[in-house]
Amino acid sequence: MGATKTDHFTDHQNQIAVIAKALGHPARIAIIEHLLKVNTCITGDIVNELPLAQPTVSQHLKELKNAGLIKGSIEGNSVCYCIDENTFDILREYFSKIIFTVTNQKCC
Secondary structure, eight states: OOOOGGGGSOHHHHHHHHHHHHTSSHHHHHHHHHHHHHSEEEHHHHHHHSSSOHHHHHHHHHHHHHTTSEEEEEETTEEEEEEOHHHHHHHHHHHHHHHHHHHTOOOO
């Protein structure tokens, strides 16, 4: 079987693409913003904040977790979610380099 298109890019480029794809839905942005406000919460609390059904919210949480944007720990019968600061450090470094380059270059 042939190489996939992602094989032609660096691990870092693929990692940023996975993170960006996970952030590419407004419900996921809303989840991130809610977690930033409350620090940690369970799925039911997030469901109460969004105009979406519980299975839909769970799918969005799964996508965010798979991309490393959030982490979850089991507390009793619930999963408690919070922001994964390591992934946001990666994003901060990535966008800081872009902002520095853009502000210091002369474009046509």
